[in-house]
Amino acid sequence: MLRNLFALALLAASAALLWVSFSGEQPPPASVPVEPESVDWYPQRDWPDSAPATGKVSVFIFRDRNRDGILDSGDLPMASVAVALERPDGSYRTRRSNINGYTNFTVQAGGTGEDITEPGASYRWTVQVPPGWTITTTNGEQQASFRPLGGTPAGMVTDTPPAVVGLAPELTATGSFPALPDTPLVASASDGTAVKATTDASGRFELTLSPGAWTIRRADAKQALRRFTVKDAPVQLAAGAREPGTTGREPRWVDFEVLDRAIIEKLPMGYAGLGWDYLLAIDNQHYRGPGYVNVLTSGRTVGYNSSGYPVTITGLAPGERFDFEGGYFAVAWPQAEGEILEVEGWRGGEPVYRDELTLSFLGPSWLAADYRDIDRLVLRTRHYWQFSCDDLVFGVTPPPLNPALPK
Known part of the structure; x- marks a missing residue:
């Protein structure tokens, strides 16, 4: 009983002390009530006496x-x-x-x-x-x-x-014809312009061209080795001589403009009639990396390889074949200027195409791949930095019962 009385007395003394401490001289309120009419809510600046800022x-x-x-x-x-x-x-x-x-x-x-x-x-x-x-x-x-x-x-x-x-x-077209070392070439435009070059000992060549459609052939032959179009970026032709040809597949443009939930999305199975692994779509400004911004060729969304790891693209069904026409590629970060993109096209478990593309964060290069009848496309960077890409072009065979696949 005495213990309880002592506790009550202690609480009463504490309350009295708090009342003494916080009563009497109180600090002024954070704001003093004023008549709104007495305040100039929109004062003009005192121009001559304003001190300069930055x-x-x-x-x-x-x-x-x-x-x-x-x-x-x-x-x-x-x-x-x-x-x-x-x-x-x-x-x-x-x-x-x-x-x-x-x-x-x-x-x-x-x-x-x-x-x-x-x-x-x-x-x-x-x-x-x-x-x-x-x-x-x-x-x-x-x-x-x-x-x-x-x-x-x-x-x-x-x-x-x-x-x-x-x-x-500079609008250059580079490539190689391994079977044609030290061979004179002619690139012809649709307007009749002709540009000459000679392959080196390994069959490599480089041409400085203008925008337009071009055809490369041997200087002493009429048969076309490659046909391609130059737009507003350098072009690298996939190695070897091949005609674009047709496989009857529908072209699908992958521009990555699929963001409807967030500023970053994993490409879903079936997008553009293909299967996707480790390729993401992202707003070009989100990461603030210059290569995401500078690779942009349409819209505001680009693609990149998640965490720098290899990307695999397949048909919807096992073994289903498709074409890879090409795409615009860059490297995402200045620290990786000159990174190498390794591109492989597979068919039936065997690699049938392989190319390398040197990447820059300053702008895209177009890889004119013309890969036909592949069932797997692999995109990897040699040093596992993120590449960025836009406006990839594929050829696919849509399922007959689902013609409304996203394009």
């Missing part, structure tokens, strides 16, 4: 797909292109374009750590052109000076901000 000026880099030197609706932003800024003291600041194509430089009049700080001085931007690319807008170097202007975010502005810069890859 602003930005950007060089926008785009992939000029039609090579006309103009930012057209079909052109795309280009990620991770280096731009160097030469400052008045002779020092340099270098930045890379982000996933939306913008190369951002900081500006503040009188600043200390910003890229551009000195009013009246000259600043010069120079795009560092990647190997195998050219500038189509003829403005790889641009120059500007800044003048003070109170009230602006950075305290100074330029009347000549950098213009957009377009880049395009």
Whole structure:
């Protein structure tokens, strides 16, 4: 009984102490009630007396797909292109374009750590052109000076901000005819243009071409060795001489525009009439890797090999055959520039096609495969980095009772 009374007394004393501690002089409330009419909810800025903060000026880099030197609706932003800024003291600041194509430089009049700080001085931007690319807008170097202007975010502005810069890859067609070493070749376009080349001792060749349909033949023969089309990316022809031919299969374009649940999806069995393993569809900007952005050729979704592991593509039924026409491929990350994509076409448990494609994160290359009557396609990177891809083309035989398979 005494113990209970003691406990009650202790609780009462504690409550009294808390009441003394939190009563009396209370801290002011977080907000003081005011009459709304007494507040200027939309004040104008005091322009002359505004202190400068940090602003930005950007060089926008785009992939000029039609090579006309103009930012057209079909052109795309280009990620991770280096731009160097030469400052008045002779020092340099270098930045890379982000996933939306913008190369951002900081500006503040009188600043200390910003890229551009000195009013009246000259600043010069120079795009560092990647190997195998050219500038189509003829403005790889641009120059500007800044003048003070109170009230602006950075305290100074330029009347000549950098213009957009377009880049395009050299349009080459490479390949090999192992049975034709040291052999003169002629590539002919539909408009009558002819380009000559000679294979090396191993039968390899490289041609610099323009967009259009092309046919390669021996210089002393009329029979076509390969037929292919050049669009806006370099082309690698699968090894060997072969006519495209027809197998009566329906073409299916795999553009990966299947995302309806999340920004990343595993390709389901039956998509485009094929079976899929380890190939995923993803929004091109989700991972922020430049190779996911730069491989894009349509829509906004691309494909990649999950965790860098090999991809296997098959028919829906065991042994069912299909064709692989080709696709656009890149490597996802700058650290893997020059990664090798190994491509194999199998039939009846035996490899019948094998090719290698050197990948870049800066843009896609088209692999003109023309693999016919295969039952398994394997795509793997030699060092297990992620490749990215878009607009793969297959030929499939749809099941007769299900003609509405997704395309």
